[in-house]
Amino acid sequence: MPHSLVLNLLPVAPIPSQFLTGRHLHALFLNLVSAVDSDLSAYLHDQSNEKAFTLSPFQVSRKEAYKSSTPQTQKRVLPPAAGTISQALQWEQKQAIRENTAIWWRISLLDDGLFDRLTELWQQLNFDRPWHLGPTDLYITNILSEPQSNQPWVDFCSYAELFDRASDTERQIAFSFCTPTNFRQGVYDSALPTRESIFGSLANRWNKYSNRAIEPNFIEAIFPSYFDIRTEVSTDSRSKFIGCVGDITYRIMGDVDPVVIKQINSLADFALYSGVGRKTPMGMGMTRRLQIF
Template sequence: MPHSLILNLLPLSPVSPGYLTGRHLHALFLTLVSSVDKELGNYLHEAAADKAFTLSPLQTKKCPFKKHHFLQWEHSQPIPEHTLCWWRITLLDDSLFGKLTQLWLNLNPSKPWHLGPTDLLITKILGTPQVDMPWANACDYSQLYDRASDTNRAIAFSLATPTSFRQGKFDSVLPTRECVFNRLLTRWNKYSGIEISPLSLDALFPSFVNIKTEVTSNYHSNFIGVVGEVTYRILGDVEPLAIKQINALADFALYCGLGRKTPMGMGMTRRIFVKNSQD
């Protein structure tokens, strides 16, 4: 079962921008894991690629249900003390959530965790959809698949943090159908236990693109990605099974994100719903 968890955080002193990078938040996550399973924390630290979790940048703003809603991926000023923040963690592997059960069950809201020199309190964990929080959710892989529409031909994504795709030795910021859906397919087949055969994407066409390039310096070198919205439509004579599989992968994007550096806050993606087409 993939989980998308929202942790509500309260810093007890100002948080410097230098400690709000993806690298520092990645280290905080590994600290949380190691507090209940040191061996698992070491394993996740050493995993070179295709990690079974994603993280968001630290957020200080509320997140209403809006069609277009970019998140904060950089902070130019310190976050003041006692500023309510939220941070998302997704877990793709069924066993990973289970191994961290003791962390969720025994969470002490008065125990501080460290982000650089700043103490943070975890005041609440949300794991189900909320009126003002579309990023929290959990769903069995079998339910994700069973609930996927076999008639909806409109597939739209909101790219909320900079998103970039590796192609060979280099990066590309264009969310082509191959980059998007082959990435989703690879991760789905690795973690879901419900095999989807390689898809023919010949009937899938971008029908609307509203993206812009962003550069973030949160890494050793500048990371260039795009944020915005992209919509694909399934055109022509396509079997319902293929439509269902494409929809299942689109729904899965909420949990696995798209592109590179998803364990560092990049590629946060969620599906948005637009008018269907039966073309």
């Protein structure tokens, strides 16, 4: 069952920026899992592609982010686009996160077969135990697992329900790329979100973890109708990741079977959980479907 949870965290000392990279947060997640189920942690670590989870970068409140930012770091916060319901995310911290700063961290789970074991993880976590991130200890203050009016990144829905609820008439599909997003094309990466790369990525993850296959043979019916995107770079001491952020809207054109429209909408709704593109277990490719008014 796809499940998107948010952990609220509190560090008791500053978290240096070099320990806020995707690989450090990836290791922290596996440590959380290992504390309850070491075999599951090893399994998740060894998955070579289309991993069963995604992570966000650490998020601090907007007020705190802007208060401590410089002109160079302010551009790392993505503003919402006009006419949509979006949410700014931070994907790169140039400065340490100060002690006693409230942080939220999104974790999504994709694998129906592992869902019960992962649910048990949240039920058994010790809230009095400190977790180590670099030189810092931090505490989990609570876990949001039910939909929240003020936290659009929390939700859950089975694959069957996602498909059943999807519209078979809605022809506009709008996405917001909230952290840098890119796609593998052959031996190289591309930061351009083409219809093939987006829906191909969604279909691959859907087909791996659900029992209802969706073949992306509808690509030629999908056309971009609006886009406001730009390239951004996320760097750490070992690598540079170039991706796109911003909003893009696609429209389904022509005489398309309602079942196909339903499949396209199912994949678009699934984006909240799966993200798109590369390095989603390290905070990249976080994507949400937008409401259009």
